Amino acid sequence: METKPIRGEQRAFMTGNEVIAWAALAAGAEVMYGYPITxxxxxxxxxxxxxxxYGRRFLQTEDELAAGFTTLGAVLAxxxxxxATAGPGNVLMQEPLSMAEMMRLPAVVIIAxxxxxxxxxxxxxxxxxxxxxxxxxxxxxxxxxxxSHHQELFDYTLKAFHTAWKYRFPTFILGDxxxxxxxxxxxxxxxxxxxxxxxxxxxLVGVPGxxxxxxxxxxxxxxxxxxxxxxxxxxETIEAYDRAAPEIAEWEAYRAEDAExxxxxxxxxxxxxxxxxxxxxxxxxxxxAFRPITLRPxxxxxxxxxxxxxxxxLVMESSYGQLEREIRAQLYGLTVPLKGYRRPGVxxxxxxxxxxxxxxxxxxxxxxx
Amino acid sequence: MLERIPxxxxxxxxxxxxPGHRTCAGCGPALAYRLTAKAAGPNTIFIGPTxxxxxxxxxxxxxxxxxxxxxxQITNGGAVAxxxxxxxxxxxxxxxxxxxxxxxIVFAGDGGAVDIGLQALSGMLYRGHDVLFICxxxxxxxxxxxxxxxxxxxxxxxxxxxxxxxxxEGKKLFPKDNxxxxxxxxxxxxxxxxxxxxWPVDLMNKVRKGLNAEGPAYLHIQAPCPKGWQFPPNKTxxxxxxxxxxxxxxxxxxxxxxxxxxxxxxxxxxxxxxxKLQKRFAHLQPEHIEKLQAFVDARCAEVGITVPAVAxxx
Numbered sequence: 001m002e003t004k005p006i007r008g009e010q011r012a013f014m015t016g017n018e019v020i021a022w023a024a025l026a027a028g029a030e031v032m033y034g035y036p037i038t039x040x041x042x043x044x045x046x047x048x049x050x051x052x053x054y055g056r057r058f059l060q061t062e063d064e065l066a067a068g069f070t071t072l073g074a075v076l077a078x079x080x081x082x083x084a085t086a087g088p089g090n091v092l093m094q095e096p097l098s099m100a101e102m103m104r105l106p107a108v109v110i111i112a113x114x115x116x117x118x119x120x121x122x123x124x125x126x127x128x129x130x131x132x133x134x135x136x137x138x139x140x141x142x143x144x145x146x147x148s149h150h151q152e153l154f155d156y157t158l159k160a161f162h163t164a165w166k167y168r169f170p171t172f173i174l175g176d177x178x179x180x181x182x183x184x185x186x187x188x189x190x191x192x193x194x195x196x197x198x199x200x201x202x203x204l205v206g207v208p209g210x211x212x213x214x215x216x217x218x219x220x221x222x223x224x225x226x227x228x229x230x231x232x233x234x235x236e237t238i239e240a241y242d243r244a245a246p247e248i249a250e251w252e253a254y255r256a257e258d259a260e261x262x263x264x265x266x267x268x269x270x271x272x273x274x275x276x277x278x279x280x281x282x283x284x285x286x287x288x289a290f291r292p293i294t295l296r297p298x299x300x301x302x303x304x305x306x307x308x309x310x311x312x313x314l315v316m317e318s319s320y321g322q323l324e325r326e327i328r329a330q331l332y333g334l335t336v337p338l339k340g341y342r343r344p345g346v347x348x349x350x351x352x353x354x355x356x357x358x359x360x361x362x363x364x365x366x367x368x369x
Numbered sequence: 370m371l372e373r374i375p376x377x378x379x380x381x382x383x384x385x386x387x388p389g390h391r392t393c394a395g396c397g398p399a400l401a402y403r404l405t406a407k408a409a410g411p412n413t414i415f416i417g418p419t420x421x422x423x424x425x426x427x428x429x430x431x432x433x434x435x436x437x438x439x440x441x442q443i444t445n446g447g448a449v450a451x452x453x454x455x456x457x458x459x460x461x462x463x464x465x466x467x468x469x470x471x472x473x474i475v476f477a478g479d480g481g482a483v484d485i486g487l488q489a490l491s492g493m494l495y496r497g498h499d500v501l502f503i504c505x506x507x508x509x510x511x512x513x514x515x516x517x518x519x520x521x522x523x524x525x526x527x528x529x530x531x532x533x534x535x536x537x538e539g540k541k542l543f544p545k546d547n548x549x550x551x552x553x554x555x556x557x558x559x560x561x562x563x564x565x566x567x568w569p570v571d572l573m574n575k576v577r578k579g580l581n582a583e584g585p586a587y588l589h590i591q592a593p594c595p596k597g598w599q600f601p602p603n604k605t606x607x608x609x610x611x612x613x614x615x616x617x618x619x620x621x622x623x624x625x626x627x628x629x630x631x632x633x634x635x636x637x638x639x640x641x642x643x644x645k646l647q648k649r650f651a652h653l654q655p656e657h658i659e660k661l662q663a664f665v666d667a668r669c670a671e672v673g674i675t676v677p678a679v680a681x682x683x
Contacts, residue, residue, distance in 0.1 A: 036514070036516040038513050041516065041528070045528040048529050052536060053533075092444075119440070
């Protein structure tokens, strides 16, 4: 049976959901668990069709709780497993993912954000920022990548499998309905041919030998009896997270070095920010864009440097201040004015970026948009 | 008490599920809804967990119901209904509500009844709420793009069970039998039946019996889906009838621990006659059809359908 889904490089024009299915195959994911929900179901459609060709498997569960927990079961058994969900499914997914956080289980979860709260729309939003970064009854010890185009969907899905198993924190690809459903050109490749590493999985239960004699015991706890016990265990996890954070954090800036007006956006909105900045620069306005690629851990140092040189920071998002609240916390103590542009559940265009920045810009020459 | 409807001619003229929805042509669940609403009458509250009968009926803020209707998440039709029913009881007891207590009906798809919604359904039945829980079974997650559900038959193609060289039969698992799950584990259950849109008078009378029962009732309606099952939209009723005539779906009531069959059959048609009309089964090989026939024979025997499957004369 063919085991390598991709050899060499392949140019393709496909939807984001299809890109993710290919990326998971290329990363060596062995099994996917899931429950249908728009706009991510096609990840599972493609996976269910492609997986048997490469000896991989798919299991449909009865809900997202089960999808998350079956994924963790597979991880415990030593498989590279993943799942995908959206909106209300992401809410249910928080229970298994909290357990993953507590027990330091690696798992990859693809989120295709849709409008909320609750059923909301099946279309698009960035309203699952809080939920994905900080959901569950814990401390948000997760890794969250926010890709903004299809090449990144491929690159970061590959990377997520590596990061999750290397650092053993639940790892998310925070996409959205736009990215899921639209088609874009993308280059698919085999990570091994580019020298990219994918950290190996190993079984956590059913390991041969007697614990304590032949091997150290595997003792993954989800319950603690004493306050101090939990506190100490959490300190260890928090320290591990903080140690890993600088290695994981990623960001991207566009003409931000000398920017007076710094637009901060993530995901697909960052594309509008970039194009808006280009138009503003053409019009003689010194605008720049900053984009956190990892929302958890957050690239604080770089943003603070750029923000401290700006006259105004403008946070633009398809949610009602979820990113803005995070940016406020990250920039705490700086005197630069921080403005927000909040469009919960609605897309943002480059023209809106231009219009919003112009409200604050001293020069008001309108660019030819 | 709602009276028995003797014939289709004597069924009420009034409709409570009216035009203005966006279901597919030939939609089986929409017809099931219309018949249910007609039988239940004006003093009814519907709870609609996420599914086709929520999504296609409520686009752009429209709704085809002439009675109150509320959406519940796909997880919890039974829970929302329990809350409504319990509240009416309390309001009546405290004399804050003087009218006749409305019929409370959950109208859930197979996902919202048999899969993700089973826990809330079971809780509602266990606690004995006076609610009629209806599953309109179109045998897949149709509104999200035809994914398999626990009631999808063995051998059916869905987007999650594609047939190919590795898995030639498509869906490998045999379907969950929710009426049996419900019937045998809920002591408070007052009435249980299965129904088909191919037998509309029978369906309406079962709705009425379920509503007349003082306590929880469960009605499982098979409702063919032209899009998901891949047959022409003018064949919906034919498909519903064939399902019963082949024994793929069995029509019965379950009362006092006994199955009471709803239609008399001299013989059954072989399942192959049903399968060949639906493209979701087009990939099946003779050995798969045999396996399915054996499964259907056994399931029929369980409820007392003992007549054999006989190929019709050509």
